[in-house]
Amino acid sequence: MWKQAIEDAVQKTRANIERFGSQFPHVSENGHYLLNDNDEWTDGFWSGILWLCYEYTGDEVFKAAAERTVDSFRKRMDAKVKLDHHDIGFLYSLSSKAQWIIERDEKAKELTLQAADVLLARWRPKGQYIQAWGPEGDPQNGGRIIIDCMLNLPLLYWAYEQTGDAKYKEVAILHADKSRRFLVRGDDSSYHTFYFDPETGGAIRGGTHQGYQDGSTWTRGQAWGIYGFALSYHYTKNPLYLETSKRLARFFIERLPEDNVVYWDFDVPVNADTKRDSSGSAIAAAGILELLTHLEANDPDRAFLEDGLQRSMKGLVEGYATIGQPDAEGLLEHGSYSVRVDLSPDDYMIWGDYYYLEALVRLEKGIKGYWYER
Template structure:
């Protein structure tokens, strides 16, 4: 099942090279991807898909298209195009760092390290956190952290490994610890976002931006937590991060709908639209692969987590993938971006496509994503 799904996905990606040209896919609109310039937080996922496709297939067209995106990200950094946010890791881990991991390109490595320096500008020393959005001191966005940031931290952990400078890792670990303490609730559900006093760093309270409500659980946020805390464990070996990832994964799987793919929020009132978010399930699946790689098979949760991963992936492949369509641009149907904001419910999500293929390749071929350096010799 996995191999057939991978072959279909890579055929779609290859077809999209000509369709997209120099533009980047963003979210679906009528079962076609909207095209944007390299100016959004989502652009790196197209790069990541190209690198994954090349690693699996060896298709030179995918390689050249992937390298072209790295050049685009180099220009974006030079021109400082919409980089005043914390999602630098999503952009440069899947483009420049991916090229370094796959090909050992020193220029790509230097670009990724420069991007890590840009992200460090988001560090707020007084509060001890990375501010997600807005300029320092912003009356609305100042003091905000969000759970998505956990997937941006690997760029900083990696930067410490490559440079020997502990500052990146220390900040990343502090952010992960603050996220563990304040974004994860006592019942293992999660807030999307949390605010701190900008001057003192004192906690103010949890909220949401894309979930149904402040007290609900946005499913994509829960998925970011599963994968993000597992990655922080990989880099720090702090057992609290592994335990938190495991607890969040158990919560996610215990709240799955019967067909195995989550709605956009776990706590939707009856009158709310029941849109799915296949991208949340794809992120969670990739996170489960990472989490399971660190757990002893004797762990009491291991079998349930492994079975949950299998159930989720079978559901995505058999019920939500576009495999065999022939004219599709996306890999997964029924994703949701920002339902309350009216943005792209029930369509393609480029990040969902990326994590779906990453999970498939990890399961079938042992090809990891681009969140950490792989232990292998270069050609």
């Protein structure tokens, strides 16, 4: 099943190279990806898909296309085009860091270290967190963290490994600890976002930006947490991060619907019109795959997590993948960007496509993503 799904994804990606040209896919509208000139937070995912296809096939077509994206990211860094947010890890881990991991290209390594410095500049020492959005002192976002940032922290951990400069790892750990304390609730659910006093770091309140309501559990946020804390465990071996990833994963799996692909929020009232988020299920599956690599064979949670992984991936492949639709641009249907504001609530999501393919190639060939050195 996995091999057929990968071959389908590879064929579509090959066609998309010509369709997209030098532009980058974001989300879809009327069945077609909306393209941009590398100025979205999501543009690293296209690069990551190309690198995964190259590693799986060895086809130079994918390598050449992936290298062109890295050239684009170099230009984006030089011009500082919309790098004023925390999603630098999504952008550069899957583009230039991927090139470094695969090809050992020194220029790609240098570019990735530049990106780590851009992310590090969002550290707010007074509050002791990485600010998600907006400039320092922003009245709305100056004290805000969001759970998505757990997938950006690997860029800082990696920079520490490459340079030996402890500041990168120290900031990543402090932010992960704060995220664990304030974003993860006692019942193993999660807040999407949390607000602090930017001067003192004092806790104000939890909330949401894309979930159903402030106290609900946005499914994609829960998935970010599963994968992000597993990766923080990989880099630090702090058992609290492993425990947190397991807790978040169990909560996620226990609430899978009948077809095993999640709705956009675990607390939203479900009816015939309730939107799914296939991208949330794809991220969670990739995260559980990482989590499983850190568990002992006799871990009491292993069988439950493995079953949840298989159910999730089977649900995606059989019910949401565009297999059998040769002209489809996306790999997964029924992803949701932001249902709250009716922004691509039922469309292709390039990040969903990336994590879906990452999980598939890891299951089939053991090819990991680009979050750490292999």
